[in-house]
Amino acid sequence: AVHRNIAAYKNDESIREQCRGLMALYLMPVSEIEQQFKHIRALFLPSLNELFIYFERQWIKGNILLSLWNASESDHRTNNISEVYNRRFGTRIINKHPNIWTFIRLIQDEHARFEHINIQVAYGAEMGKSNSELTDSSSDITTVDLTPSTPDTQTSTYPIIPKSRL
Structure with missing residues (x-):
């Protein structure tokens, strides 16, 4: 029966459209889902009657609140962010089958990395477009010009971070 339904899905555009x-x-706002x-x-097509009965019992009128499975207001509507993390984590494992101590060390390193990012964000840094760099967007860091008064020297500036931020 399952294979027959899969074949119908592959071969019938109207079934695919309703699915x-x-x-x-x-993806719709919660207030519009039932309507x-x-x-x-x-x-609906009669061949999809069982699917609609299941969907209504499980997802529309079931024990699961619509707001729990709805992603209309979510920043991440797909699992791409977890896929990116899993890929990054997987590339950090050198051996295909690490021992428990290597795995624990990797988890500790990941924890330290996220703690570091949390501290940076707490002090005003933002994630860059590449999600791998942090850029400082705070306005309380001032720059002091330490250029000598002679015109032939190269200009260099150094950031002064307030003590409250250290």
């Missing part, structure tokens, strides 16, 4: 409609509900579900269900 995509159900899958897109998680949109009713709209999609009004157009």
